[in-house]
Amino acid sequence: MVNMMLTYLVYVPAAIMCMLPMRNQKRYGLLQTSAVFIVVLLFLMLGGVYLDTEFKLGSNTLTGPELLIFLVIYIWCLKCHVSKALAVFASVTALISILSNYAILFDAFENPTLGADSFTLEYSLAQAVLTTLVVLLFAWPWRKFGSRLIDRLELHNVWYMTLPFSLVLIAINLFLRPIKYETVHFNNVATSIFMIATALLVIWVMMHVIFYFIVSSILNAAEIERKNRILAMQESQFLSQQRYMQTTSKARHDFRQSIRVITGLYDKGDYEALGEYLHEFEEHVPQNEFSEYCKNVALNAVLNYYAHTAVQYGIGLFLNIDIPEHIPVSDVDLCIIVGNILENAITACQRVENGKIYLNIVTKYDTMLYIVETNDFDGIVNRVKGQYLPMNRNGHGQGLSSVKSIAERYDGTTQFTHKGKEFYSNVSLRISKAPDSRKPSG
Numbered sequence: 001m002v003n004m005m006l007t008y009l010v011y012v013p014a015a016i017m018c019m020l021p022m023r024n025q026k027r028y029g030l031l032q033t034s035a036v037f038i039v040v041l042l043f044l045m046l047g048g049v050y051l052d053t054e055f056k057l058g059s060n061t062l063t064g065p066e067l068l069i070f071l072v073i074y075i076w077c078l079k080c081h082v083s084k085a086l087a088v089f090a091s092v093t094a095l096i097s098i099l100s101n102y103a104i105l106f107d108a109f110e111n112p113t114l115g116a117d118s119f120t121l122e123y124s125l126a127q128a129v130l131t132t133l134v135v136l137l138f139a140w141p142w143r144k145f146g147s148r149l150i151d152r153l154e155l156h157n158v159w160y161m162t163l164p165f166s167l168v169l170i171a172i173n174l175f176l177r178p179i180k181y182e183t184v185h186f187n188n189v190a191t192s193i194f195m196i197a198t199a200l201l202v203i204w205v206m207m208h209v210i211f212y213f214i215v216s217s218i219l220n221a222a223e224i225e226r227k228n229r230i231l232a233m234q235e236s237q238f239l240s241q242q243r244y245m246q247t248t249s250k251a252r253h254d255f256r257q258s259i260r261v262i263t264g265l266y267d268k269g270d271y272e273a274l275g276e277y278l279h280e281f282e283e284h285v286p287q288n289e290f291s292e293y294c295k296n297v298a299l300n301a302v303l304n305y306y307a308h309t310a311v312q313y314g315i316g317l318f319l320n321i322d323i324p325e326h327i328p329v330s331d332v333d334l335c336i337i338v339g340n341i342l343e344n345a346i347t348a349c350q351r352v353e354n355g356k357i358y359l360n361i362v363t364k365y366d367t368m369l370y371i372v373e374t375n376d377f378d379g380i381v382n383r384v385k386g387q388y389l390p391m392n393r394n395g396h397g398q399g400l401s402s403v404k405s406i407a408e409r410y411d412g413t414t415q416f417t418h419k420g421k422e423f424y425s426n427v428s429l430r431i432s433k434a435p436d437s438r439k440p441s442g
Helices: 001-023 030-055 060-075 084-108 121-152 156-161 163-176 181-185 189-268 271-284 296-314 331-347 402-407
Strands: 315-323 355-363 369-375 413-419 422-430
Touching: 001 030, 001 060, 001 084, 001 121, 030 060, 030 315, 030 422, 060 084, 060 121, 060 422, 084 156, 084 163, 084 402, 121 189, 121 402, 156 163, 156 271, 156 315, 181 189, 189 271, 189 296, 189 331, 271 315, 296 315, 331 369, 331 422, 402 422
Parallel strands: 315 355
Antiparallel strands: 355 369, 369 422, 413 422
């Protein structure tokens, strides 16, 4: 009974491995999450001992249901999408299955007359020690680089695509497990199992490294593209301001002559001619193409860009921006949020007549930034599991997953809803402090 209870030691380092890349995705605090895990572990340990004692069920029979229970609890403790939780859980399970075969080889030499389904002290300790050592070895990169991917990659299909790799590794390792230890001592079976397990471990490591660099390259390229787009908007604003300054310079030069004409007409009492001249003069006064909605240069460029776009499509855009010039939010993050919301809103308003957009961006008590938007749309939505699909798929929600990801980095919230033919976007960011994770990756 004691030996069987010791087999559950492996769940401790395995759980730590599962939680390391989820450091920013925990639904509850560390103490609460740990307490839940301990309660579940004790429940499974006592239940496993009871089932084995009463019904002679081996570890192979119990492992599947136990992992399923842990998976459900694991998903419940996280606030990220289920695809990420499944990917990490399956990957860690594959790693543990590889290490278990090393422990089995050790146990086979210590207890050659037994089998892999025996609850021996040697197997339990070897498995726990190996798993702990691997966790200590991989803890830093798994936490640092793994959390980067978890926080940044919002393409759920990509996470689902990692599952077959982990499941294949698990299946191979289950196939490698000898039912009877005596078979390990013949025809170099032990050497073969050791070499295959080592090859699988190397493949596991290499695939994760390759996956990280490929995904990071794609995400960094997308980040650069977003930054370039914001810079292009700022450049457009700068060029427009230059044109305005050049035009007003000439107008100021001609203004003295205009004053003389106006004075002459006034002295003559020719008020009709004076009125016509003033009307013509007003039409030739240069108009500034850009407005100053706020002191933040990057955000102001984005707002001007979409304001001009709204005018082109005959959409009413009403802005209320009340934020300080400097806030602890990355310009890129702020522009991505506002840009995605306005882009979706303008796309939606193109499908209705006289569409209107209302955008409010305000700070409260220097601790929270609120971005609240309402826009008209045709009332047709398409949602999958509560998420709005992009407009080009007959839905409303392009870029909203990026907005949600950024808000989570700032301990904020997002809410996207609709009622009738109005769509609502509500985003809040906590700006009282700015952890390192809030810096945009690049």
